[in-house]
Amino acid sequence: MFAIAFKQEQYLTYILSDQKALSRLEVVPERGGIVTRWQIQGQNILYLDAERFADSKLSVRGGIPILFPICGNLPDNTYTHKGKQYTLKQHGFARDLPWEVAEQKTENAASITLILNSNEQTRAVYPFDFKLAFTYELQGNRLKILQRYTNNSSEVMPFSTGLHPYFSVGDKTQLAFDIPSSEYQDQQSQEFFPFTGNFDFNRDEIDVAFRSLSRHSTSATDDRRRLKIAISYSDLYSTLVFWTVKGKEYFCLEPWSAPRNALNTGEKLISLQPGETCETVVEIAVSYF
Numbered sequence: 133m134f135a136i137a138f139k140q141e142q143y144l145t146y147i148l149s150d151q152k153a154l155s156r157l158e159v160v161p162e163r164g165g166i167v168t169r170w171q172i173q174g175q176n177i178l179y180l181d182a183e184r185f186a187d188s189k190l191s192v193r194g195g196i197p198i199l200f201p202i203c204g205n206l207p208d209n210t211y212t213h214k215g216k217q218y219t220l221k222q223h224g225f226a227r228d229l230p231w232e233v234a235e236q237k238t239e240n241a242a243s244i245t246l247i248l249n250s251n252e253q254t255r256a257v258y259p260f261d262f263k264l265a266f267t268y269e270l271q272g273n274r275l276k277i278l279q280r281y282t283n284n285s286s287e288v289m290p291f292s293t294g295l296h297p298y299f300s301v302g303d304k305t306q307l308a309f310d311i312p313s314s315e316y317q318d319q320q321s322q323e324f325f326p327f328t329g330n331f332d333f334n335r336d337e338i339d340v341a342f343r344s345l346s347r348h349s350t351s352a353t354d355d356r357r358r359l360k361i362a363i364s365y366s367d368l369y370s371t372l373v374f375w376t377v378k379g380k381e382y383f384c385l386e387p388w389s390a391p392r393n394a395l396n397t398g399e400k401l402i403s404l405q406p407g408e409t410c411e412t413v414v415e416i417a418v419s420y421f
Contacts, residue, residue, distance in 0.1 A: 133150065133151055133152050134148075134149070134150055134151070134238040134239070134240075134241060134242040134270075134271075135148075135149050135151060135238055135242060136148055136149075136236050136238055136242055136244065137149070142186055143160045143162045143163050144160070144161070144162060145158050145159070145160050145168070146158070146159045146160075146161070146233070146236075146244055147159075148242035148243070148244060148268065148270045149242060149270070150241075150242060150270055150271060150272055152272075153172070153271075153272040153273060154171075154172065154173045154174070155170075155171070155172045155173075155270060155272060155273055156169075156170070156171045156172075157169070157170050157242070157268065157270045157275060158170075159244055159246075159268055161230065161231040161232065161233050161246050162230045162231070163185070163188075163192065163230075164192065164197060164198060164226065164227040164228050164229060164230075164231070165198055165226070165227075165229075165231035165246045165248065165266055166192060166195045166196060166197055166198065166227065167195050167196040167268060167275075168180055168185065168192075168194065168195040169195065170275065172273055172418055175357070175359075176300045177299065177300060177361070177418055178194065178195055178196065178297065178298055178299060178300055179194050179298040179299065179300040179301075179380075179381060179382035180192075180193075180194030180195050180298070181193040181194045182194075191223075191227065191228070192227065193298065193382075194298045194382070195297075195298060196277075196295055196296065196297045196298070197223070197227040197295070197296040198226045198227050198266065198293075198295065198296075199223045199224060199226070199227065199292075199293060199294035199295065199296055199386075199388065200224045200225075200226035200227075200264065200281075200291060200292075200293045200294075201220075201224045201225075201226075201258050201260075201290075201291035201292065201293070201395070202220060202222075202223065202224045202291070202292055202392075202394070202395050203223065203224075203292050203293070203294040203371075203373075203386075203388040203389070203390060203391070203392060203394070204222065204223065204319075204373075204388070204391070204392025204393065205221075205222040205223075205392060205393075206220060206392075206393055206395060206396060207393065207396070209221050209222070211395045211396050212396075213259060216259075218257055218258065218259070219257060220257050220258060220395070223296065224258075225253075225254060225257065225258070226248060226264065227296075229248060229253070229254070231246040231247060231248045231266075232246065232247045232248075233245070233246060233247075234246065234247045234265065235267075240271070241269045241270060241271035241276075242269070242270045242271075243267055243268060243269040243270070244267070244268050245265055245266065245267040246265070246266050246267075246268075247263065247264065247265050248263070248264040248266075249262070249263050249264075250262045250263075250284070260283065260285045260287075260289040260291075261283075261284035261285045262281065262282060262283060262284055262285070262289060262291075263280075263281075263282040263284060264279070264280070264281055264282075265279070265280040265282075266278070266279050266280075267279075273417060273418045273419065274415060274416070274417045274418075275415070275416045275417075276413060276414075276415045277295065277413065277414045277415070277416075278411070278412075278413045279293070279411065279412050279413065279414075280409055280410070280411050281293065281402075281404065281409065281410045281411075281412075282404075282407075282408070282409045282410075283404035283405065283406055283407065283408050283409075284407070285406055286406050287406060288403050288404065288405055288406070289403070289404045289406075290395060290398075290401050290402065290403050291395075291401070291402055291404070292388065292389045292390035292394045292395070292400070292401060292402060293388075293389050293402070293412075294369070294371075294373075294386055294387055294388035294389060295386060295387055295414055296384060296386050297363075297384060297385065297386065297416065298382040298383075298384055299352065299361060299382060299383055299384070299385065300381060300382060301354060301357075301381055301382060301383055302356055302357070302381060303356045304333040304376065304383065305333060306354060306355040306356035306357075307330070307352055307353065307354055307355075307383065308329065308330065308352070308353045308355070309329060309330060309331075309350070309351070309352050309353075309374075309385075310329075310350060310351045310352075310353075311327065311329075311342055311350050311372060311374070311385075312342075312345050312346040312347040312349065312350060312372075313327060313342035313343070313344055313345055313346065313372070314326060314327055314344075315327055315342075315344070316340040316341060316342050316343075316374070317340060317341045317342075317343060318339070318340055319339040319340060319341055319373075319392070320339060325340075327342070331374070331376075333376070333378070334378070335378065336377070336378045337375075337376070337377050337378065338374060338375065338376050339373075339374075339375045340373070340374050340375075341371055341372070341373050341388075341391055341392075342371065342372040342373075342374070343370070343371055343391060345369075345370065345371070345372060348364060348365050348366065348367055348369070349362065349363065349364040349365070350362075350363050350372055350385060351363065352383070352385060358420055358421055359418055359419065359420050359421070360418070360419045360420075360421065361385075361416065361417075361418055362416070362417045362418075362419070363385060363387065363414065363415070363416050363417075364414070364415045364417075365387040365412075365413070365414045365415075366412040366413050366414070368389050368402070368410070368412045369387040369388060369389055369412075369414075370388070370389060370390060370391075370400045371387075371388040371389070371390065371391050371400070372385065372386065372387060372388070373385075373386040373388055374386075387414055389402055389412075390402070
């Protein structure tokens with residue numbers, strides 16, 4: 133019923149499958165530990181810009197990139213720690229680095245665990261020792277992403293984390309959203325606006341953050357494809373970001389643990405004590421109607 137296979141293309145790709153549900157997930161550890169594709173009954177749940185994915189100099193647009201140790205960007209891409217200024221680019225470095233495969237299972241689900249450890253490259257921009265462990269668990273039409281963040285430093289480690297799923301969509305006007313907030317902040321103008329349940333897709337770009345969440349779940353319904361995508365997340369996540377670009381066949385609904393620039397402002401920042409581990413989970417479920 134559950135299986136894990138491999139294919140070697142530009143990168144070694146792990147293919148998790150639930151054969152009974154016709155659900156199939158592709159994971160590329162070497163390219164930021166990213167989920168690149170998820171198909172259910174032959175339908176693509178995720179969007180992927182294959183051309184950008186093939187260029188290692190470009191960030192991936194598609195799949196489910198991992199955001200760590202920041203979500204969003206910092207002013208001038210800089211922050212200060214203990215009087216020293218560091219440069220950290222948008223969304224951090226976890227989505228760009230190669231991850232290692234630590235474990236694979238096919239008993240009650242198809243799952244793979246990936247590990248990212250701090251190294252000289254990460255310490256140059258983020259002066260902490262850490263270990264990240266992400267487990268992708270596929271069962272039926274559900275994907276669980278279980279995460280462990282461990283501080284191996286001798287000092288408190290501040291960070292934020294998030295996921296950036298790109299969901300495939302053909303006609304955005306057929307989308308309906310259930311987002312647990314009555315207002316959002318425009319990420320460009322910083323103004324707050326009431327949220328009535330949908331967006332103006334005539335805009336060139338929509339980039340908004342929902343900051344006051346009343347529950348730990350959200351969903352998007354695609355009437356054209358007759359499917360619903362439901363996302364549930366641990367209470368660690370304080371922010372939901374919605375992002376899309378006109379003319380592109382994707383929308384992003386992103387759980388973040390903190391808003392952008394938290395490494396400077398301290399807002400909702402996670403601070404792990406030396407030797408401490410933080411665990412969190414995000415689950416994405418697809419249903420048809």
